Amino acid sequence: MNVVITPAMVGQVVISGLLSGVLYGMVALGLALIFGVMRIINVAHGPLLMLGAYTTFFFYSTWGLNPYLTVPLSMLVLFGVGWLLERTLVFRVVDAPELSSLLLTFGISIALVNGAQLAFTSDLRAVEYLTGSWMVGPFALSKSRVIAFVFAGGLTAAAFLFLSYTRLGKAIRATSQSREVAMVCGIDVGAIHRLTFGLASALAAAGGALIAVIVAIQPEMGQIWTFKSFLVIVLGGAGNYPGALLGGMLLGLVEQLASLFLTTQLSEVVAYVLLVLVLLVRPTGLLGGRQT
Amino acid sequence: MPGGALEVIELHKHFGGVRAVNGVSFALERGRIYGLIGPNGSGKTTLFNCITGVERRDSGRILLDGVRVDGLKPYQIARRGVGRTFQVIRVFPELTALENLLVVTSGPRATAEARARELLAFVKLEGLAGEYAGNLSYGQQKLVEFVRMLMRDPSLILLDEPAAGVNRTLLNDLLEAVRRLRDRGKTVLLVEHDMKVVMGLCETVFVLDYGEKIAEGPPGVIQTNERVIEAYFGR
Amino acid sequence: MKRLAVGGALGIALIALAMYPAYGTGYGNRAMLQIFMWIALAGSWNIISGLTGYVSFGHVAFFGAGAYTAGILIASRAWSWPMAAVAGGVAAGVLALGIGGPCLRLKGPYFAIAMLGLNEVLRALVSYFERLTGGGNGLSLPTLDATVPIYYAMGLTAIAVTLAARLIIGSRFGLRLMTIREDEVAAESMGIPTFRHKLLAFLLSAIGPGIAGALTARDQGYIEPLSVFPLATTITMIVMTLFGGKGTVWGPVLGAVVLFVAQEIVWARYPYIHPLLFGAIIIAVVLAMPRGVLGLLQLKYRLPRTI
Numbered sequence: 001m002n003v004v005i006t007p008a009m010v011g012q013v014v015i016s017g018l019l020s021g022v023l024y025g026m027v028a029l030g031l032a033l034i035f036g037v038m039r040i041i042n043v044a045h046g047p048l049l050m051l052g053a054y055t056t057f058f059f060y061s062t063w064g065l066n067p068y069l070t071v072p073l074s075m076l077v078l079f080g081v082g083w084l085l086e087r088t089l090v091f092r093v094v095d096a097p098e099l100s101s102l103l104l105t106f107g108i109s110i111a112l113v114n115g116a117q118l119a120f121t122s123d124l125r126a127v128e129y130l131t132g133s134w135m136v137g138p139f140a141l142s143k144s145r146v147i148a149f150v151f152a153g154g155l156t157a158a159a160f161l162f163l164s165y166t167r168l169g170k171a172i173r174a175t176s177q178s179r180e181v182a183m184v185c186g187i188d189v190g191a192i193h194r195l196t197f198g199l200a201s202a203l204a205a206a207g208g209a210l211i212a213v214i215v216a217i218q219p220e221m222g223q224i225w226t227f228k229s230f231l232v233i234v235l236g237g238a239g240n241y242p243g244a245l246l247g248g249m250l251l252g253l254v255e256q257l258a259s260l261f262l263t264t265q266l267s268e269v270v271a272y273v274l275l276v277l278v279l280l281v282r283p284t285g286l287l288g289g290r291q292t
Numbered sequence: 293m294p295g296g297a298l299e300v301i302e303l304h305k306h307f308g309g310v311r312a313v314n315g316v317s318f319a320l321e322r323g324r325i326y327g328l329i330g331p332n333g334s335g336k337t338t339l340f341n342c343i344t345g346v347e348r349r350d351s352g353r354i355l356l357d358g359v360r361v362d363g364l365k366p367y368q369i370a371r372r373g374v375g376r377t378f379q380v381i382r383v384f385p386e387l388t389a390l391e392n393l394l395v396v397t398s399g400p401r402a403t404a405e406a407r408a409r410e411l412l413a414f415v416k417l418e419g420l421a422g423e424y425a426g427n428l429s430y431g432q433q434k435l436v437e438f439v440r441m442l443m444r445d446p447s448l449i450l451l452d453e454p455a456a457g458v459n460r461t462l463l464n465d466l467l468e469a470v471r472r473l474r475d476r477g478k479t480v481l482l483v484e485h486d487m488k489v490v491m492g493l494c495e496t497v498f499v500l501d502y503g504e505k506i507a508e509g510p511p512g513v514i515q516t517n518e519r520v521i522e523a524y525f526g527r
Numbered sequence: 528m529k530r531l532a533v534g535g536a537l538g539i540a541l542i543a544l545a546m547y548p549a550y551g552t553g554y555g556n557r558a559m560l561q562i563f564m565w566i567a568l569a570g571s572w573n574i575i576s577g578l579t580g581y582v583s584f585g586h587v588a589f590f591g592a593g594a595y596t597a598g599i600l601i602a603s604r605a606w607s608w609p610m611a612a613v614a615g616g617v618a619a620g621v622l623a624l625g626i627g628g629p630c631l632r633l634k635g636p637y638f639a640i641a642m643l644g645l646n647e648v649l650r651a652l653v654s655y656f657e658r659l660t661g662g663g664n665g666l667s668l669p670t671l672d673a674t675v676p677i678y679y680a681m682g683l684t685a686i687a688v689t690l691a692a693r694l695i696i697g698s699r700f701g702l703r704l705m706t707i708r709e710d711e712v713a714a715e716s717m718g719i720p721t722f723r724h725k726l727l728a729f730l731l732s733a734i735g736p737g738i739a740g741a742l743t744a745r746d747q748g749y750i751e752p753l754s755v756f757p758l759a760t761t762i763t764m765i766v767m768t769l770f771g772g773k774g775t776v777w778g779p780v781l782g783a784v785v786l787f788v789a790q791e792i793v794w795a796r797y798p799y800i801h802p803l804l805f806g807a808i809i810i811a812v813v814l815a816m817p818r819g820v821l822g823l824l825q826l827k828y829r830l831p832r833t834i
Contacts, residue, residue, distance in 0.1 A: 041636045043584075043643070092814055098635050099580045099708070100813055103769065106584065107809030110762055114803035223758075224647060230640040266655060272641075272648045276629045279637055344716055370718035382713040384706050395702045396717045404699075444718055 005260065008138045013260050015139055017253035019149045025248025026152040027207035027225060028232035029159060030200030032244040035233065036176035037196045038094055043105040044085075045204055045229055046222030047112035052078050052205025053212040053221065054120060060127050060212075067127050067213050071151060074209040075202040082201025086194045094193065109226070116219040124216040148210040155206055156245055159199075163241065172196055176239065224268070231275045295357045295373050296322050296447030296479035298343070303352035305335075305342055312338040313349070314503035320448070325470065325480045327494035327511070329487075331523055335503040336483045337379055340450050344376050345369045356448065375446030379453050379483070381433045385426025389417060389436050392425050396443040404443075411439040415465070431462050438466065442473075449473060451482040455489045467493055491515070499523065544682060548675045560678050560746065562787050564739050566685040568760070569767040569779035570692050571735035575728050576765075577773030578701060580708030581631070581638050584761060585645030588626075589619040589733040591755040592649070593740030598666045598750050599659060608673065612680065612741040619737025620730055627729040632722060634711070646756055653752045665751030668744065677746045681739065688735040693776045695731070697833045704728050705774070759802055766805045769812045772821030775834055781821060 027049060034042045055074040059065045065073075085108065093101040130147065133140040163169040175182040175192045183189055207225070215221065228251060235250050236243025251271065258270040298320040305313040312335045320326055328336050341347035343354055345366040354362040361369050370376075384392050393408035394401075412418045415435040420428060425436055434457075441449065451470070455463050470480055470493065484490050490497060491511040499507040499514060501523040507514055514520055548556055568590065576582050593615030600606040600614055630641040653660045660666060695701040706714040707721050715721050744750045767786050772778025790801060816823060825834050 041639065043639075089810065089814070096817075097580065097708075099576075099582060100817060102582050102636065102639050103765070104810060104813045106582075106765075107806050107813060110806030111803055111810065112806075114806060118800065118803060227640065227644040227647065230643075234637070234640075263655070266651065268651045269648050269655075272644045275644065276641060279633050279641070280629050346712060346716060365720075366712070366715040367718050367720045370716055376716055378713065382710050384709040384713070386709055387702060387705060391702050394699060395706050395714075395719065398699075401699065440717065 009260065010257075012139050013256040014253065015141065016145070017256035018249055019141070019145045019252070020256070021249030021252025022149050022156065022245070023152045023207060023210065023248070024228060024232050024251050025245035026156045026159075027204055028229040028236070028248050029156060029241060029244045030203035031226075031229040032233050032236075032239070032241055033172070033176075033196050033203075034200045036239045036241070037172060038090075038193055039098075040090065040094065040101040041098070041105065041230075042197075042200070043102065043226060044109035044112060045200070046224070046226030047109045047116070048078055048082065048201045048222070049204040049208040049225050050116060050217075050219060050222035051081065051112065052208025053217045054116065054125075054208075055205065056209040056212040057125050057127055057217055060129070061125075067129050067209065068147065068151070071206055071209045074205040078205030078208075079198040079202040083194050083198035085201075086197035090197060091190065091193060113219050113222070120219065122218055122220075124218050126216055127212045129213050142214075144213045148214065151206070151210055155203065159203065160242070168195065172199075228271065231271055234275055234278055296320070296449075296477075297357050298448055298479065298481070299353075299355040299358075300339075300343065301353040301355070303339070303342060303354065304350045305338055305347060306350060311503045313342060315352075316500070316503070316505050317352075318498055318505060318508065320479050320481060322447070322479050323474060323477045324495050325474050325482070325493055327490040327497040328481060328483045328500065329485070329490055329497060329514075330500035333502075334500040334523075336500055337452060338503075339500070340376065340452055340483065343369075343450065344374060370444065370446075373444070373447040374450065375441040375444065375448070376450040377437050377441050377452055377454065379456070381430070381437055383425040383428075383433050383436050383440070385424065387425055388422050389425050389428065389432075390421040392436055393440050393443050396440060408443065411442055412436075414469075415439055430457055431459065434458060435462070435466075438469070447478055449478055449480045451480065451484075453483055453485065455484055455486045463489070541686075545679075548678055553674075556674055556678055558787075558791065560674070560681050562784060563678075563681040563685040564743060565764065565767060565783035565787055566780050567681070567688045567735045567739045568764040569771070569783045570685070570688040571732045572764045573732075573768045573773055573775075573779045574688075574692060574695060575725075575732035577768055577775075577778075578695070578704040578708065579725055579728055581635055581725060581729075583642050583729075583732070584639055585642035586732070586736060586764060587756055587758070587760040588645045588649050589622060589736040590740035590743075590760060591653075591752075592622050593619045593737030594744040594750050594755040595653065595660055595666070595740075596737075597741030598668060598744045601668050601745065602666055608671070608677075608742070608745040609680065611745065612738050615741025615744075616734045616738040619733040619740070622737075623730045623733035624726070627726050631725040631729060646758060646761070650752045650756050653756070661751070663752065665749055665754075668748045668750075670748060671745070674746065677742050681742050684735060684738050684742070689776065689780060691731060691735075692779075693833060695728075696774075696776055700724070700727075708774075762802065762805055762809075766808055766812075768819070769809060770819055772819030772823070772825070775819070775821040775825060777834060778819050778821040782819070 031042060031045045034040055052074045055077050056067050056070045059070040059073055060067050089104065089108065093104050130144045133142045134146065163173055171187045171192055174185065175187060175189055179189055232244055232247040232251050236247025254274060255267050255271060258267045262270065301317050303313050303316045316339060330336055338347060342349040345364050349362055353360060356372055356374065361372065387395065389412060390408055393411060394404055397404040409418060409421060412421050417432060417435055420432065425433060428436065454466055458466065467489065474480055494511055496509065497511050497514045498505055499520050506519045506523060507517045547559060551559065572583060572586050596618035597611035597615040600611045601608060626645060630638050633641065654662050703719050703724055706719060707725060711721055740755060767782035768779045770786060771780065771782025812819065818826065821834060824830060
């Protein structure tokens with residue numbers, strides 16, 4: 001690797017990392033919510049993101065809607081999907097051993113991915129709406145990634161405001177701290193579970209909608225997001241919601257830095273090694289959280 | 293080889309901002325029965341968890357027969373002769389009562405099985421040896437957990453609320469068993485809310501409140517201790 | 528008396544299977560070979576995930592590792608396929624120790640996540656080391672028609688895995704693995720060194736797939752990342768075990784036979800429906816029949832643990 005690495009390159013990479021990091025954080029926040037409130041590992045998280053991407057594609061290709069306008073639409077649709085999934089399937093395994101919820105959401109993820117393959121075929125789709133980059137000094141900022149960053153940042157901020165200041169948001173946090181106490185306080189835990197799952201799906205859908213403009217859309221696109229979302233939660237600490245955001249930024253940075261020094265093929269390996277290392281050294285996450 | 297002398301020195305354990313165990317120190321001598329009482333949330337189970345290695349203490353030392361055991365893994369501590377029951381019964385529900393006891397040992401299977409059956413007979417459960425533990429009644433499960441703890445012949449026995457949810461007859465049998473264990477030289481520390489049990493069984497009682505030890509002494513003295521009364525009945 | 532009858536039936540079945548290649552068609556031999564492969568895979572998955580409850584979502588990694596190890600040894604070093612198969616098993620075992628060492632120290636859910644990512648990582652590594660593995664272009668083995676000997680080899684592997692499961696489940700080691708599933712904290716508190724047990728189970732569960740992968744590589748004569756690391760393989764071995772009865776000896780065998788036959792008869796014609804249906808079966812089994820067919824029967828009729 002005889003490439004001279006200039007400060008400009010590093011700067012470029014850091015910026016790219018932060019841009020994608022916020023997106024990781026937003027999607028991971030959804031997963032963190034499900035894990036925190038329901039103690040369930042949602043293996044189907046990635047496929048939900050994938051459906052969000054397809055929803056955006058659908059609105060864009062059928063009615064020519066501005067894909068960024070479809071973000072709230074995709075979120076709404078997937079909120080409904082998530083709500084429904086919880087109401088019909090997931091609620092049955094909330095109190096079951098972890099094995100059951102893992103396998104159930106795994107089954108759901110297979111069904112979703114293969115359902116998508118049947119419905120949409122594996123042909124790559126694309127939403128060609130925004131290409132090119134803005135030049136800021138020596139740095140090239142991909143337009144679509146910057147806008148994704150803005151949306152993701154806004155949605156994540158909104159999510160945190162919701163969690164911190166609204167009654168429902170506080171009810172969600174209370175349930176995630178102690179289900180028994182929440183019940184005693186008169187919180188309808190079942191409704192909170194449905195709401196949380198819907199909310200998490202909406203956040204995943206937003207992620208999918210935003211990257212629909214950036215990458216190719218195909219049924220398997222979500223799989224790697226499931227894994228990376230977990231990595232983010234591990235980095236940020238389980239049950240630590242702000243940690244999810246910071247963990248996302250960390251992952252974005254590490255990934256981009258790794259692609260600078262290694263080929264992009266190995267950046268996934270780097271993410272994996274990072275996961276294993278963190279789990280070994282600080283199982284409660286780099287920023288401290290709850291152990292399962 | 294007699295063992296079971298426990299010494300806890302300045303133990304600290306906190307969860308986030310909550311100080312579950314805040315500088316607790318005490319010493320247990322071999323062959324005696326001790327009680328650990330305190331209002332709910334005073335840190336009793338956390339203390340047990342730290343001693344048995346299930347939780348990692350933040351600071352402080354734990355010595356078993358003079359040897360430091362803090363920082364060891366739970367199975368290592370168990371193998372050094374520490375036995376423990378849980379506040380909420382934790383038998384292995386999909387294993388039979390006999391299997392629940394068998395898994396704990398490693399020697400020749402025939403010997404282990406004989407000992408397991410002997411222990412089950414000791415608590416009059418030999419007829420249910422082949423029944424899945426999950427199908428047993430609450431009291432029966434409690435007994436299985438109790439004798440499972442005895443399989444390795446521990447010298448230090450930690451009992452977390454042994455009287456909870458147990459009828460009088462069964463309770464008397466359990467207490468009698470505990471006295472006999474003490475007579476054989478074992479050290480027993482039990483957490484209990486039932487004051488009659490504590491007063492009738494324990495030679496020395498420790499009282500915890502908000503993670504701190506606020507009193508220590510024979511049951512009769514503890515009963516009249518002002519701080520203890522305050523802790524239980526409010527400030 | 529009953530034991531004799533069961534033993535006798537088993538013996539007859541084994542003899543019939545051994546004589547099959549003499550009478551079977553090419554298709555028949557292939558199908559049987561695949562059934563043996565699935566028995567070996569599902570049975571192995573059962574040893575780690577069925578018994579300890581630690582769900583291994585990336586188990587196909589061992590299959591692929593065995594395939595590539597054997598493939599490379601046969602193609603570039605002219606090893607004989609039986610030796611290559613052994614090497615495949617060893618490679619899978621080493622991989623299991625390497626992955627299991629760090630990952631099994633984690634509690635169940637974290638382990639599952641780590642295993643999810645394993646697949647992707649191995650695929651990436653195979654592409655990266657293109658010179659050795661042929662990368663995306665795949666690896667070709669010198670042609671050899673060894674379907675019948677491989678039939679026997681795969682059959683032996685299936686028998687070995689089932690036998691291993693029988694021995695484990697009937698022993699205290701197996702019981703201790705189950706306590707990890709039931710209540711790991713209580714198990715540790717009773718003096719059971721859970722990490723050691725998990726690691727050993729994981730190691731044992733990797734060898735079968737490693738050998739099966741090696742044999743498949745030789746049989747197909749050509750391997751590429753997509754063919755030996757597909758998620759579908761993991762999904763299938765999970766469905767088979769869940770359906771047949773996780774934690775039982777014959778559950779994976781039952782699941783492998785029933786689902787493979789069903790798959791061939793009905794679903795091979797509709798390539799996309801079948802993984803979807805498998806997903807639906809997983810959901811249905813987890814919700815309605817979590818112990819699988821044999822597990823349910825075991826509970827209802829008080830069958831012995833080693834069924």
